[in-house]
Amino acid sequence: MSASNESAAGKSADGTETEKPKELTPGAEEGLSEAEARTRLAQFGYNEIREEPSGPLRSILGRLWGPIPWMLEAALVLEVVLGKLAGPALIAVWLVFSAVLGGVQERRARTALDLLRSRLQVSSRVRRAGNWQILPAREIVPGDLVHVRMGDIVPADFTIDEGTVEVDQSALTGESGVVPRSRGETIYSASSVGRGEASGTVTATGPRTYYGRTAELVRTARSVGHLDQLLFTVVRYLVNIDAVLAVALVAAVLWRGEDLLPLIPFFLVLVIATVPVTMPAAFTVANAVEARTLTNKGVLVTGLSALQEAATMDVLCIDKTGTLTQNKESLAALVPFAGESEDEVLTWAAASCDEATQGPVELAILGAFKDRSLQPLSRKKFVPFDPAIKHSEAHVNRDGQALRVVLGAPLVVQQLAEPQPELMARVEALAASGARVLAVAAGPEEHLSIRGLVALADSLRDDAAELVKAIQQLGVKVLMVTGDTRATAQAVSRAVGIGGHFGDAEDSLHNPLEYDGFANFYPEEKFHLVQTLQRSGRITGMTGDGVNDAPALKQAEVGIAVHSASDVAKASAQIVLTVPGLQGIVSVVSGGRRVYRRMLTWTITKIARTVELAALLTIGYIATGFFVTPLALIAVIVVLNDIVTITLATDRVQGSSTPRQWDVREIAKIGGVLALGWLVLGFVILWAAMNILKLPTLQIQTLMFVYLMYSAQATIYITRVPGRFWSLAPSRYVAAATIGNVAIASILAAWGILMASVPVVLLAGTLGAVLVASVLLDQVKISVFQQTGLLGSSSPSGVNAST
Numbered sequence: 001m002s003a004s005n006e007s008a009a010g011k012s013a014d015g016t017e018t019e020k021p022k023e024l025t026p027g028a029e030e031g032l033s034e035a036e037a038r039t040r041l042a043q044f045g046y047n048e049i050r051e052e053p054s055g056p057l058r059s060i061l062g063r064l065w066g067p068i069p070w071m072l073e074a075a076l077v078l079e080v081v082l083g084k085l086a087g088p089a090l091i092a093v094w095l096v097f098s099a100v101l102g103g104v105q106e107r108r109a110r111t112a113l114d115l116l117r118s119r120l121q122v123s124s125r126v127r128r129a130g131n132w133q134i135l136p137a138r139e140i141v142p143g144d145l146v147h148v149r150m151g152d153i154v155p156a157d158f159t160i161d162e163g164t165v166e167v168d169q170s171a172l173t174g175e176s177g178v179v180p181r182s183r184g185e186t187i188y189s190a191s192s193v194g195r196g197e198a199s200g201t202v203t204a205t206g207p208r209t210y211y212g213r214t215a216e217l218v219r220t221a222r223s224v225g226h227l228d229q230l231l232f233t234v235v236r237y238l239v240n241i242d243a244v245l246a247v248a249l250v251a252a253v254l255w256r257g258e259d260l261l262p263l264i265p266f267f268l269v270l271v272i273a274t275v276p277v278t279m280p281a282a283f284t285v286a287n288a289v290e291a292r293t294l295t296n297k298g299v300l301v302t303g304l305s306a307l308q309e310a311a312t313m314d315v316l317c318i319d320k321t322g323t324l325t326q327n328k329e330s331l332a333a334l335v336p337f338a339g340e341s342e343d344e345v346l347t348w349a350a351a352s353c354d355e356a357t358q359g360p361v362e363l364a365i366l367g368a369f370k371d372r373s374l375q376p377l378s379r380k381k382f383v384p385f386d387p388a389i390k391h392s393e394a395h396v397n398r399d400g401q402a403l404r405v406v407l408g409a410p411l412v413v414q415q416l417a418e419p420q421p422e423l424m425a426r427v428e429a430l431a432a433s434g435a436r437v438l439a440v441a442a443g444p445e446e447h448l449s450i451r452g453l454v455a456l457a458d459s460l461r462d463d464a465a466e467l468v469k470a471i472q473q474l475g476v477k478v479l480m481v482t483g484d485t486r487a488t489a490q491a492v493s494r495a496v497g498i499g500g501h502f503g504d505a506e507d508s509l510h511n512p513l514e515y516d517g518f519a520n521f522y523p524e525e526k527f528h529l530v531q532t533l534q535r536s537g538r539i540t541g542m543t544g545d546g547v548n549d550a551p552a553l554k555q556a557e558v559g560i561a562v563h564s565a566s567d568v569a570k571a572s573a574q575i576v577l578t579v580p581g582l583q584g585i586v587s588v589v590s591g592g593r594r595v596y597r598r599m600l601t602w603t604i605t606k607i608a609r610t611v612e613l614a615a616l617l618t619i620g621y622i623a624t625g626f627f628v629t630p631l632a633l634i635a636v637i638v639v640l641n642d643i644v645t646i647t648l649a650t651d652r653v654q655g656s657s658t659p660r661q662w663d664v665r666e667i668a669k670i671g672g673v674l675a676l677g678w679l680v681l682g683f684v685i686l687w688a689a690m691n692i693l694k695l696p697t698l699q700i701q702t703l704m705f706v707y708l709m710y711s712a713q714a715t716i717y718i719t720r721v722p723g724r725f726w727s728l729a730p731s732r733y734v735a736a737a738t739i740g741n742v743a744i745a746s747i748l749a750a751w752g753i754l755m756a757s758v759p760v761v762l763l764a765g766t767l768g769a770v771l772v773a774s775v776l777l778d779q780v781k782i783s784v785f786q787q788t789g790l791l792g793s794s795s796p797s798g799v800n801a802s803t
Contacts, residue, residue: 158201187200298578333454434491527555725774
């Protein structure tokens with residue numbers, strides 16, 4: 001789009017005409033007054049569009065349609081065809097219960113994510129009453145004078161008054177690539193600025209923009225995580241076990257010459273008992289609950305799978321500025337070269353800065369420039385700082401001579417200017433204190449000479465060393481990755497306890513873990529570093545703040561946008577820190593490991609329960625000629641156990657002090673051992689009921705039903721901690737759900753509801769046998785855990801008293 005093509009109406013991204021609101025031009029270049037801004041806010045409303053969520057009924061009905069519900073519905077129909085009514089009724093209740101439970105939990109998870117969205121605001125630079133300030137994008141009104149730079153998401157439709165930018169409009173057009181925009185042209189809300197800076201007047205906000213909403217940052221959809229892959233693998237193994245048992249059962253029935261038709265509903269119910277109907281809700285809630293807890297610690301989790309990955313993260317790449325330091329630059333020293341004075345060096349540097357940028361470096365240099373009451377140079381052109389080239393520049397007029405001024409990294413400026421032999425020695429001397437050193441060069445276009453050095457001090461955060469140590473004690477290797485000089489990076493790295501062995505970009509591609517960090521790094525080199533670490537089998541975390549960090553943040557399993565990050569970096573990351581420093585990262589790792597422990601409890605329990613149920617029913621049928629638990633009661637077992645599955649998201653757990661890797665074989669081993677132990681006890685109870693107590697078939701089925709319920713609750717307590725199962729009390733929700741399941745099963749059995757009644761003394765005896773077996777199996781579990789190291793060591797500080 002060229003300026004000549006602009007009209008009063010303007011054109012949208014797809015070429016359609018859009019009406020330009022009238023009377024929006026602010027007075028002069030001062031921007032709107034606060035009073036006028038309030039008036040227009042009342043007139044046009046906030047710069048946002050609220051999404052209308054789908055109704056609860058639609059969500060519930062949607063859960064009754066799909067492969068898993070179809071299998072349940074097929075089982076229901078077959079039971080009716082066979083003339084049975086109790087079974088179909090219970091299966092129907094099960095279907096509705098699962099749908100309602102999933103819908104309710106999804107709604108709760110959405111509420112938690114809405115809270116995150118409300119705290120993750122896009123901010124914009126706005127000029128009001130003659131002063132540049134940072135305001136939430138939702139408060140922008142038509143007529144505001146705004147400024148955008150590289151890394152920003154455009155907060156509203158506006159016409160450029162000054163500057164040139166390259167914008168990515170893929171969010172609007174669906175086509176990748178950048179397009180240039182300059183004075184007189186319009187850029188649209190939700191575009192992202194890839195290069196350059198521009199100021200302009202807002203023409204449309206909120207629903208009146210082309211895109212129709214404020215830039216959306218929260219991304220909940222990601223590729224399948226390691227935990228999801230594990231769960232699918234576990235389910236596949238369980239289905240294979242069911243298949244083997246089903247073949248054995250069919251063979252036995254055919255050997256006896258019996259009818260196979262009554263077995264069909266059993267096979268369907270067995271498959272459903274294996275497939276975790278409430279798994280999506282359980283894992284979503286587990287992550288959402290922890291994500292909501294983390295918001296109170298200055299962490300916004302915008303990609304829930306990142307919490308799962310944080311538990312296994314073993315390498316963290318961190319930047320220096322704003323993470324280890326306070327990101328409050330101040331002028332520490334000026335070193336003039338070639339007869340220049342300090343004031344002259346500062347004047348040259350100030351020419352390559354712009355106040356509208358509101359960056360810490362620019363504000364420090366311009367602040368010192370104003371404090372000394374120096375006269376600015378007449379600037380004709382300004383090119384803002386670009387991380388890809390590590391410098392900013394300006395074209396100025398001094399004493400009638402056109403000059404080019406460059407401010408940036410010393411190594412970069414040295415390549416653009418005439419050689420200065422003592423440059424790097426002076427840079428090393430200044431950087432030894434941890435200062436950030438910039439070089440400034442000026443002169444005719446092709447004959448730049450280095451005029452001096454600017455040293456900026458950014459004090460270390462008081463808690464930086466302590467928090468680095470805390471991350472290291474969690475078993476995470478910390479690498480510092482920075483664009484600063486090696487001397488600056490080493491000084492800061494040693495001060496916080498990371499170390500001083502630094503490499504360069506080439507070193508990062510070969511054995512990067514041999515180093516403590518990397519200096520003189522370009523943003524795109526972070527992406528290659530992450531890939532190298534991942535190829536070596538590492539689960540990698542990466543912090544970033546700029547638009548060029550976006551690929552690395554997306555590539556990393558745990559992408560973390562720091563407090564000062566650009567909008568594009570926040571959109572690319574799965575975790576956004578809302579406060580400076582590393583405390584949020586410590587919280588994320590600890591939170592991820594709590595989620596891991598809760599989901600590990602679910603996974604082991606699922607394996608043990610499924611194998612126990614499938615084997616007991618199949619082998620029991622082969623041995624006795626009847627199902628030791630009716631199909632209708634299996635539905636009751638699954639429904640009641642699903643309740644506990646959801647409450648595990650709130651359980652109190654002990655966080656591991658080392659990264660935890662998901663090992664399917666070891667998890668299956670523990671689940672299999674527990675299942676075997678329960679099977680032994682189950683067949684002992686079955687033998688006693690048939691041969692000693694001489695109970696009729698219906699009472700035997702009742703007794704085995706309560707046994708399966710009791711053992712399922714006991715399995716949860718055994719697997720939720722690495723030590724004795726009584727060493728850590730569960731959350732009140734888990735306690736209520738498990739005790740409630742025992743009570744419900746006992747009442748149904750004692751009163752003969754849905755089954756034949758059995759004496760209370762038999763129920764008490766069965767419960768006592770389960771408790772004794774729990775103590776024995778708990779010791780077996782401890783031994784297996786110690787052999788596999790699956791749960792690692794526990795950290796008391798990792799206890800989360802969720803209730």
